[in-house]
Amino acid sequence: MWEPQGMYSKFLLKQPTILFGENAIMGLKTYASARVSVIYGSSLNEGYKQKIINALSSFEISFVQKTWFGEPTLETLHATIKKIEDFKPDLIIAIGGGSVIDGAKMVRTYYEFPFFDVKETSFSMLNWKTTFVAIPTTIGSGAEISSASVMYNDSQKTKEFVISHQFIPEIIVLEASLIENAPKNMLLASMVDALSHAIEGYMSTIDNLLVDSYAEKAIQIISQYHHVINDGVEHEHINKLQLASLFAGLVQNHCIVGASHALAHQMSAYGLSHASAISIFLPVVIRKNISEPNCAARFDQLARHSGFAKGEDLLSFIERFISSVDLTKERDIVKKNRERIISDNIFFEQALADKGGQGNPVPMDKDFLLSIFKDASS
Numbered sequence: 001m002w003e004p005q006g007m008y009s010k011f012l013l014k015q016p017t018i019l020f021g022e023n024a025i026m027g028l029k030t031y032a033s034a035r036v037s038v039i040y041g042s043s044l045n046e047g048y049k050q051k052i053i054n055a056l057s058s059f060e061i062s063f064v065q066k067t068w069f070g071e072p073t074l075e076t077l078h079a080t081i082k083k084i085e086d087f088k089p090d091l092i093i094a095i096g097g098g099s100v101i102d103g104a105k106m107v108r109t110y111y112e113f114p115f116f117d118v119k120e121t122s123f124s125m126l127n128w129k130t131t132f133v134a135i136p137t138t139i140g141s142g143a144e145i146s147s148a149s150v151m152y153n154d155s156q157k158t159k160e161f162v163i164s165h166q167f168i169p170e171i172i173v174l175e176a177s178l179i180e181n182a183p184k185n186m187l188l189a190s191m192v193d194a195l196s197h198a199i200e201g202y203m204s205t206i207d208n209l210l211v212d213s214y215a216e217k218a219i220q221i222i223s224q225y226h227h228v229i230n231d232g233v234e235h236e237h238i239n240k241l242q243l244a245s246l247f248a249g250l251v252q253n254h255c256i257v258g259a260s261h262a263l264a265h266q267m268s269a270y271g272l273s274h275a276s277a278i279s280i281f282l283p284v285v286i287r288k289n290i291s292e293p294n295c296a297a298r299f300d301q302l303a304r305h306s307g308f309a310k311g312e313d314l315l316s317f318i319e320r321f322i323s324s325v326d327l328t329k330e331r332d333i334v335k336k337n338r339e340r341i342i343s344d345n346i347f348f349e350q351a352l353a354d355k356g357g358q359g360n361p362v363p364m365d366k367d368f369l370l371s372i373f374k375d376a377s378s
Contacts, residue, residue: 038061225241
């Protein structure tokens with residue numbers, strides 16, 4: 001469901017309870033529940049499973065491994081939905097990356113509303129009986145604070161968005177211990193995604209002064225603490241990065257992002273992760289946008305409020321940061337398919353129609369997106 005967003009310049013959506021810091025999950029003790037289903041991704045070690053059990057005041061807990069790979073489809077959700085229906089939980093926990101959390105949003109929806117139709121846009125309210133808890137294990141997707149569930153359309157080979165503000169979880173848990181063993185390259189790439197949420201949201205055609213402060217703080221924190229991913233220092237600093245990611249996700253959720261996302265979403269058909277595709281397109285998109293004077297002034301303001309002297313310094317930081325991410329495989333894929341994509345009108349039509357990328361400050365047309373793609377793939 002797509003809801004009008006021009007009004008977002010006037011208010012801040014209701015936000016969930018956020019538990020963060022060491023042993024933050026123990027805060028769940030205060031939430032009454034009888035039956036809990038924990039939906040998790042490819043791995044969840046036994047130590048953390050026990051930690052979840054200890055944190056809950058529940059009679060029964062069921063651990064359910066997700067049945068989808070990458071972005072969920074309706075077909076791949078079915079087996080997980082069936083397990084949830086059989087168990088009948090009153091609290092659902094999603095622990096994993098963006099695709100786990102997005103999929104769990106839809107699992108909860110079909111569990112409570114079996115006749116829900118993702119193509120239906122006339123409803124506006126979903127009154128939940130369950131409580132939904134999101135525990136992200138990456139830094140950057142923003143799924144834990146998003147009104148959207150990203151689905152994959154097999155027939156069109158594109159990402160699609162099911163949107164309702166009721167998808168925002170009631171509780172978010174941010175624990176540094178959950179990401180300390182995650183692949184460093186994945187974490188670095190996902191932080192580029194967080195940067196893109198803050199930057200593209202701030203530059204968006206939707207201007208919200210309150211949300212702007214979250215974008216500025218997110219960039220400030222990432223620029224100050226990004227090195228801890230490689231240095232392996234204190235959990236407190238990693239937790240700051242998790243909060244920065246959440247701030248950036250909040251920005252994206254209010255202010256539609258732009259051309260980087262419009263193009264990146266199409267690259268999933270070529271096997272690129274979202275964060276990797278964003279890393280390839282973001283610097284080019286920023287340079288293209290700030291060639292327009294008003295956008296350049298806005299970007300300079302963002303830079304100054306985020307701790308940089310000027311916009312060019314912020315852009316230099318972004319480019320240096322992205323250079324620390326190993327994108328060799330992804331860039332090879334883009335170059336290999338360069339001519340095919342350039343001549344593919346449908347690719348650019350889908351990018352222009354992408355609901356997640358329509359806030360670009362410079363009006364987009366095919367030539368605009370084509371020039372970005374050419375520069376990014378050269």
